[in-house]
Structure formats: structure tokens, C-alpha cells
Amino acid sequence: MKKLSILLVLLLLISSCKNKIKTDFKIGIISDCQYCNCEIKWNRYYKKSPQRLKEAIKELNKDSLQYTIHLGDFIDKDIKSLDSILPTWKTLKSESFHVLGNHDFEVEEHEKEQIIEKLNIKNRYYSFVRNNWRFIVLDGNDLSFYGAITPDKKKQTDSLFNSLKDLNLPYVKKWNGGLSNTQIDWLKSELEEAQQQKQLVGFYCHFPIYPIDQHNIWNRTQFLEVIKPYKNVKFFFNGHNHAGAYENINDIHYLTFKGMVDTENTSAFATAKFTKDTIFIEGYEREPSRKLVIQ
Template sequence: MKRSTLLLTFMVCLLSCQKNVDTSFKIGIIADCQYCDCAVKWDRYYRAAPKRLKEAIAVLNKDSLSYSIHLGDFIDKDFKSLERVLPMWKTLKSTSYHVLGNHDFEVEASLKSSVIQRLGLTNRYYSFIEKEWRFIVLDGNDLSFHGALTPNKKKQTDSIFNLLGNKELPYLKKWNGGLSTVQLNWIKTELDLAIKNNQKVGFYCHFPIFPIDEHNIWNRDQFLSLIKPYENVKLFFNGHNHAGAYQMENNVHYVTFKGMVDTENSSAFAKVKFDSDTIYIEGFDRELSRKLVLK
């Protein structure tokens, strides 16, 4: 057989193999477990959270998941609350990740950095790869009145809050937060890497971008300007607004997952399947099931 024929045969086989590569995977998502040994408030049943977390993990463990992620507010307050729910979280069979929420910092000032360590985080914001996706985990508490831990970050927090103060933004609340310039620059680096490696991008954050209400991240406009040129950005998953929400803007799916801690007798969590051109959210209890088509 001629060398050219061998080369052609090899190329055809290579292309055929690439087409048959399975790029699908499944993950688990929980938002706002928000446990504390506290009385019911705002229809949040804090003491029911461990039971609901245990039940959700039992369901997730029945499937073969690439990873599971909690979208912030693992606890409501008190550092000791972690000792009740972390052992349960560690029974997950899949790899697991945490997003930092505002309530995760509702502990003594001297223990705030310890919360980050106990959640197993070496960095407050980070990224990881799964199949053809780059997932970027944001820290919306980077600039905040609860999560800014250095004098410089506290100064930046005051600056951005005062700068936005005259714009009458519905989300300029002290329980929300913002992204620092350092984090925004890091996000751009991550987006450029995703382009270079031909990866789709998904964001995880505690605070939403859409729809606009009292829960959004402070400098959402700055974030949107940053991601606008990147057509590979496909989704933004978050918690914080316990009612849940959905909006699609510029071909990006913005999904707010419902809070697990809410209501007397029901939970909320999800499994999510990623296919090449579609994302399927299988909601449990109050969480809605959705089909998200990638464009």
C-alpha cells in the first residue's frame, strides 16, 4: 500500500474516532443548604437542612457523577454549624466543589479564613476542566462587608459601594458583594485559555447576574462587558435567590437554583447532564427541570 493511501486511511480513522468520543457527563448541584441550629425565619427551616442534605446525597450517590457542587451558603451562621453538615458532604462519591456564599462568612471575624480552609478551598476563586468544558468558580464575596478579609479588600469594598451608591441599583445591598479588579483580570485569562483550548465555559457563583433584582452581584455590568466578546460562554449557575430564576441573554443561560433550606416539607437539588449541544437539568422536589439548548 502506498504511503499516501496509508496516511489517508489513518486520517479517516482519526476523524472517526474523534466523532465517537463521548463528551457527555453528569453532575450534582445543591444551593443554599444554609444550616444552623436556629429557629425558623423567612420560611427557612434551618434545622431541617442536615436531613435534606443527607437525602440529596443519597440520590446523587446512586448515579455516576463527574462532580457535585454546592453554590454557596453551606451554613447560615456560626462556625460550629460546619461540623454538622461537612461530614455528610464528605460522603459524596463524586468529586466535590464549593462556592463561597455570603452566609458562609457569618462567623466570628477571627474564623472567617478558617471557613475557607474547612470547605477544602485553597483559593477563593478557581477553575477546573471537565471534558470539553472549563468551569470558572467565582467569589462574589471578594469585595464585600462580610467576606473582605484584608485592609486592601476592605478599602476596595468601601470604594465600589460608594461609587455605585448614587445609581439607585436594586442590588446595592450590604448582603451582596462584588468582583475585584484582580479577579476580573483572572477571569479574562481563564476565558482566553478556554478559547485557546477550544472549550465551552460555564460559570458558578453564589450571586446572580440575571434577572435584575435585589440579589445581583454589585459590578454585574463590568462582568457582562468582560464576557460579551466570548461566544464560548454558555452558562452561569448560581444560588442566593432562594426562589430560583431563569433568563437567557446573549445565548448564555442564567439559572438560579432554589434554596434547599426553604419551606417546611420540601427540599431542592438537581442532577445536570451535559451533552454536546444540550444541558438537561433534572430537578428534585421544588427544583425545576429544564432543557437548555446551547447556541
């Protein structure tokens, strides 16, 4: 009887460990590495980014991460900038993903498709599932004056921008962008599938939704209407505003990560540990640590 009791306890412990492995995981997050061989501008130390990226990846490689994601503006301009940082990025031990930023398209017109290929992005917007989470990567450059590549997308860009430019909105700037109707329709199908699968949803994008300022995605109002019925949406992580920001709106965490390229002597990156009811952000250097409770 005593041996049976010990066996039952061991089985319960094994089961508990398995559940923990299944539900808890950690990821790496970097934003706005934004390298180019350029002089300092707007407190951005472009030439220091390769070393900062190297140091961040060295730290991230100490951990067991499900994946690492860069939230856009991997380079500032010039396709040759990738030659200085892609080899370092490829030393990541974890799986890795990229979000497209506006500066990633600051290359020659014929090189824009090459940028996407070099970053190993098969689709400009996409999703992937890890544990009970569906992570949706948006392309905020889908409609934009630098990232819209096809004639049809360029026409849609003009149409969206012109429909908003007289509304006195702070974020209707030519350095931002928007989501096409095709991407919005895809997004709706992703949300429906996540709801059917009982998955939690987190978004990655270069452009923020909140707080409202000069950095937001153009059709943020349309996006908010789309996600409104889905109570499984839990966070929206982005870059673009290098100062960083945070708001909790309707139990959704809108978090802007600080730019790695900024300041003379400090970097910024983070890990995020996902548990059953909390996302623990562990910030490095300028990036603050946070506890994001999942309601």
C-alpha cells in the first residue's frame, strides 16, 4: 500500500511537470535594431547596432526560448546594411521571426522583394501557433508610400491616405502605413479560427494602436472594430515609437518596445515568459520589466 501511494505521488509530480512544460514558455523580443553605416541622428547611434545585437543575442542564447522576434526596422536604409547584422541574427539558437518595418523598405525599388527574401519572410503577414497561443504578425506596410510594391497596393495606399488626411488625425503621416482590405479579411479568418480552437491571441506589428500619437497605423479604428468581438485577444506588441509606451485597453496589453538603436551607451531588448495567467516581461537595459496579467 505504501509503495502504491509513493507511485501515485510520483505520477502526479510527473503529470504536473508535463503540464508546466506545456503551458509555460519564454520568447525573445527585439525592436528597431535599425542599422546603417550612418552618422548619429535623432539620438540614434546606427553604427553601434551590430554590437548591441550581438550582445543581446548572446544573452538570449543563454535561455531556452521558443522563438525570438524582431518587431521591425531591422535596418535603417540600404540593402547592404543587412550584410553587417544578418550573420549575427543567424546565431540565434531559437527559432526566429521578423516583422516588417517602414525603414526595412528604405532601399531601391527593385530591392524591396529582396529584403523580404533575405529576412526569410515567406508571407508579409502570417501567423503561427505555440502552445495555446495564436501569434498574428501584421504587415503595417501593406499600404504605404514605401512598402506597397504592386500598382494595385499603391492605388489602395493613395485611396486610404486621402480618405484620412483631412480628419486632423496625428498619425496620418507618410512614414506610417495601413492594412489592406485583403489583410483585414485574412485577419478575420485568423480570429475566427483561434476562437474555434480556443486559442489566446497576441499580435505583432511594427506600428502601434495605442497610445494615440504620430506613430499609429493609419486604419487603427478599423482594426479595433475587427477585434472588438474577440475576447481571446490579449496583447498587441510593436516597435516604431523608439521611446516605448504602454496602455491597457479593455484588458488588452498594448506595449511598444524601446528602440535598440537609441542612446549613446545603452541598448534595449527583452524576454517574455508566458504562464497560464500572466506574461512576465523581463527588460534589459532601457527596456522596463512588466507583469501583464491575462484576464
